[in-house]
Amino acid sequence: MKGSTLLLELLKDYDVDRVFGLPGETSIPYYPEFAELQVITRDERNAVYMADAYARVSFKPGVVEGPSVGSPYMLPGVIEAYKSSSPVIVITTDTDLYGERMNMLTSLDQTALFKPYTKESITVTKADDLSHAVRRAFRLATGGRPGPVHLRIPHHVLEEEGSIYLPPQREFSRYPAQRPVADRDAVRLAVSALLDSSNPVIICGQGALYSRAWDEVVELAELMGIPVGTTITGKGCISELHPLSIGVVGGRGGTSFSNSFLEEADLIFLVGSNTDSANTDRWRYPPRTKTVIHLDVSEAEVGNNYNSINLIGDAKATLREIIREVRSRGVKRREVKVNRDEFEARVREIASMSGERVNPVRFVKELERRVRDQVIVADPGVGAIYVSALFRTGKAGRNFVFNYGLGGLGYAIPASVGAQLGSGRQVLAMTGDGSFGFSAGELETIARLKSDVVLFVFNNSSFGWIRAEMRIQGRDVRGTDFSSLDYVKIAEGFGLRGYRISTDQEIGDVLDEAMESTPSLVEVVVDPEDKFYPPVAHWARALLHDVKHVY
Template sequence: MTHGQSEFHPEVLTRLTGAEILWATLVGESVTDVFGYPGGAILPAYDALRKFPIRHILVRHEQGAAHMADGYARASGKVGVAIATSGPGATNLVTGIATAMMDSIPMVCITGQVSSKVLGTDAFQEIDITGITLPVTKHNFLVSRAEEIAPAIRAAFQIAQSGRPGPVLVDITKDAQQATAIFDFAGAKPRAYAPHPMLHCNDQKLHQAAELIRKAERPVILAGHGILQARAGEQVRSLAERMQIPIGMTLLGLGAFPASHPLNMGMMGMHGESWVNQAIQEADLLIACGMRFDDRVIGTPATYATKAKKIHIEIDPAEINKNIAVDVALVGDLREVLEQLLPLLPGRDGSAWLRLIEASKGTAAVRDIRNLPDSGHLYAAHVMHDLWRITEGRAIVATDVGQHQMWEAQYYHHDFPRTLITSGGLGTMGFALPAGIGAKFACPDREVWVIAGDGGFQMTASELATIAQEKLKIHIAVINNGYLGMVRQWQEFFYERNYQSTPLVSPDFVKLADAHGIRGAAVRKRAELENVVNEARAHDGPFLINFMVEQEDSVYPMIPAGSALHEMIRRPDQNPLIETPQDS
């Protein structure tokens, strides 16, 4: 435990209030930043905060607090902490907690609760938050005595980080915060972490897996978020390089394996590159590493990689055979499993298969928007590509949900782990801005870009005030196409262009930024892009760029929901753009 300059020594046994115990325990758990919003039932805790070396970031909405804690955790690998009051404060956290649950993000949320004497009486701002969050947390606690605070918080940290990580909520009654108890940090240590009893990876299974890998002619590694969680990037790289196996990435896996690596084919799934999906469909062996065969990745289970044997390396036994039946399941920590597996794999010549994949790229690359002549229009894909080029792929990028998220995944090539912060499982609009703020607090020296659509940005745009108050140097790119773009795209493809409720009138985002004292500029042409981006990067403070992009652009390739991976809608040969309402 290191908290060097901390004035507070949790090892000393003293009688403290529950509120003080809360902060002291957080200090003991090496927490330095919490994101929160005060209120009646959590006021005793806020009152005690000044005595502890913890920075509190005041958010503008509790959903923002949860997403910031989430972004903090994703960028740093540490546990993110959010704090809110009872009732509406607690319920506002729920979307953020669910987002973290779906993406297995370690997070601890602390909520105030009405006094234990009035629990269950529908007291002012009372809500059953442990009941509400039960399905979206890994675990939660209702704490009504000061003595229970330290053990609950410590257990919460252990649960949040262990096994498959996830969010934990600790609901603390106001009287528990006010009462006193002996603070014993060491004594509050939870019982030793017990791994899931159904973890299963013995020699026989390892040999089976190794045999499949050695014999495979067309193997593909499916690289997921678990690589980051298990810190198994090196092991996956060894597996790929030694056995010459190409890699397809999930959305949340991006960055876990360098995009520029010759064996990295790119992203798979609904908006993955055609050759990646094709390679998966043609493969005779899939090696799934820390991914869960999400429906956005497999299309339909019945048509998914029917020629392939499947090896699933996964820490959560409940994921085995859930969506896709597998031949060999190695259930355990990805890094540990790979370290046992690698000695059984001597090496292999995979060049024939790699050449086949290279050939299958065919015209797809030619039709890529980067290779089309400049039509004077600004495409979102241009923005992503140029941002990647200008930042040299080194920025931490927090994206929202929708078209821009997919374009970012396709055109911002992540070579470094924990540089893409995005809501994959839940697909939470409004995630990018607060998550980017969280990432900036986790990595203050890194360049952070928030990329959001005009729809999602407005869901949590109030956090601009948080950026202004904290004087954060964050760059915000609003990809503004005047539509809820991904919904519009579905309407175009599957609902006969019935653009019901997707056109969007937005405020002038540059003026909105200005109202917060944040500088901004609009970009309408690609020619203007680089100068403005460089101006933003050079500016000593936050900067918002409103990218006015092509309105009816669509993300290609696309696998329609319920179709097989090889039934993707490919990039059209010609410019797909139809006249926009503005043009006519």
């Protein structure tokens, strides 16, 4: 069969039901074939963000395609997927491979572009190799530490005849494709350290979500009486209404309450965390003086930033072995109580503060009361920080998507499309007016697909995070402000229902209506972060004199 048909059949063999992308001259040959799977986007970078979010919530690789001319624009999304360990199959079509040397329009060295930020960049030179290449791409994307894989396909490969000579490895159509277990002696050593500790804490990163290890996390915590926190990207590894939950820790979403558990602990058990600077507040939480057990599927991350007892394996499978070992030793459960009363009283106090604009703490608590089974996607900024720190989720699982692998702006709007298609659930996307400018074109995609999505645009007429960072550093605020737009009119122009929340009194009614009238956009008028500081650990330390902003 033709290469374009063959590629479609191979993707179907791996249970692919969505391909995100947009057409170009080099990809014309397969567009008739891909019509039943294609989700047409308005920008190549946003297409990758959609595939990334789809992969995170569906536990299937996300597939994205782009033409040769669009391949450079895909790179920011690919880097986010790479830094976040998100399994994405990135397909780019190309001119004839020698065309670059002849200055053919749109030709470039795609392999050099993608190779540093993918698990592998594979160039297919003939249709007969497609089955091997697709097979390899899915195996690499879902095996070990997940991540993106690049398939480069010159347009002539799509036109020539080819055949399938290797059957699909269908177990790699999901992730984790296989579950390696850490060394048995290392498991015994880790359990002994847990039993010897007097005040341990478990901290779960995004790897625990990828592994779907939330049941094992709770079982181990309850078995031994251990408090559980998460990083911002690991939020959802435990219900935050659970009596052992301490919430999000670290520099993004961590609070004085949650981070105090890491300061007081004598042992930290890290599960599926890459211990990056944001999740640890530059390695302050946990302190490097603590005893650390580190479990991760990636040998590159285990013990990378801490001197630790190292467990290399799948989080779910290895935690199951740890639980068996603990039970075999007849452990008596510690009596531990996580007392949140004082902290929650402080949050209520801040939520009750009134001003000329919307109080973001009150907004988040009003939203919390209304969320049932939705997925929340958030850009860095107001939405991500308040939601991660103060929104208490009552349900374990993949219910939050944050792009804190790289942390670029403009992720939430396109990611809401992928998350909605991947989960089949309503998606609440938290973005800022700064981020909005990066991806506003995808409002047309949301309207065209009639996506069950509510977009919340926090309008402070600035790059508010940078304003706050400048203030904290004692610098003059420069280059951060821009004119305020009418986001309601913009939404209506794209075919979405538009709403605005300008005061605290409007929050509840507007939330109720917008969540029943999707797709919709809600403009939320707030102060910049330097006027109403969110819970960011190093900002809180700098602002201890100002009790208004200590969480």
